[in-house]
Amino acid sequence: MLHIKPILSSLMRSKSAPVLLLLQIILSVAIVANASFIINERLSLMQRESGYAEDQILTFNLYNFDPAIDNMKQNQVDQQILRSLPNVIDASYSNMLPLSGSGWMDRYVDGPDADTAKSTPGFAFYLGNEHLLNVMGAKLIAGRNFTADEINTSLDDSGMMALVSQPLAKAFWGDESPLGKTMYQGEQAVTIIGVVDKLQGAWVDHENFEYSVIQNIDFGGSSSNKSYMVRALPEHIPALEEAISKALYAENPNRVVENFQTLTTIKNLTYSNHRLMATVLSIMVVLLLLITALGLTGMVMFNIQRRTKQIGTRRALGARKRDIIEYFMVENYLICIVGGVIGGMLSLVLGQQLMSLYSLPMVPVIYPIVSVIGLLVVTTLAVIVPAAKAANISPAMATRSV
Secondary structure: OOOHHHHHHHHHHOOHHHHHHHHHHHHHHHHHHHHHHHHHHHHHHHOOOOOOOHHHEEEEEEEEOOOOOOHHHHHHHHHHHHHHOOOEEEEEEEOOOOOOOOOOEEOOEOOOOOOOOOEOOOEEEEEEOOOHHHHHOOOEEEEOOOOHHHOEOOOOOOOEEEEEEHHHHHHHHOOOOOOOOEEEEOOEEEEEEEEEOOOOOOOOOOOOOOOEEEEEEOHHHHOOEEEEEEEEOHHHHHHHHHHHHHHHHHHOOOEEEEEEEEHHHHHHHHOHHHHHHHHHHHHHHHHHHHHHHHHHHHHHHHHHHHOHHHHHHHHHOOOOHHHHHHHHHHHHHHHHHHHHHHHHHHHHHHHHHHHHHHOOOOOOOHHHHHHHHHHHHHHHHHHHHHHHHHHOOOHHHHHHHO
């Protein structure tokens, strides 16, 4: 039998410690539930499939400082040099780097009349040639890629074509195929010729992160400063930095080749704040559970000291060791359940505030429930040892103290 009534009576006689512990449990559950939800959200963001061959992509910047250099011609020559290097799978100019936090964003409309046309959601706007898709390692699931004779060199050229990511196609056209659709970028017509399975943008926290477009423009000749992406197997990438620099300087020494980074490195840097937040919150959750467990352990040990005569007397009257352990465990569960219920409700209220202030999703009810269950497990482990110690108090101790 649980003997809940005497346990409640005992707690009410010494209110300060149980009340303080109850408040600690309430706050712990509220904080742990929301922190666990945020941790899971951050981890889910970091684990999203990007659509790129991340560990095979090396990026770098190139700056031609000699005014005599023909950037248009040099861009084509440099890409041929990169593709001809040993162990290079493919190479291409790109106007922006994926997952980098910096790049171009645009949108299309479905008609030439801006007043009546419907606009697509904003998307990451990649410019590149027929090699870019292969360099990215992206999977084409419908339509086709550009051909070499379809590549433009200016935003004003005619014959614009685009590859769109499947999430963007789904968001704008639904179940209808976008292939062959004519969209407009200002007055410029753009024909959709392909759909890519996944192609993330540059801004990992943006709501349109999965919406991307590749347009058939090799923009590398428009400026003396540009970025290139080179694809190779991971084991060959470390040696490529020196090989690329040596080959490009040999062709024309009047430029700077710098800032070599793998896409994996770029991704890790971009997600570093998310990783730091998840780590800090994880440490906080562990500390909160540890502090709560220590608080319960301390209260039980204090009660053992205070109730030594009572425990010994109960043992003398026939109480089993299991009864003594059960007494302290039930006391622990009463405090934890009451604190857990109140803390769970508080966590939902706190979640609503976070949702309104920081645009976070609402905390699902499962998080407070799991937090309470986790707290019960932790506190059970914390209380069982001192409770077992109390059960070992012999009846003779009570007799000597009378």
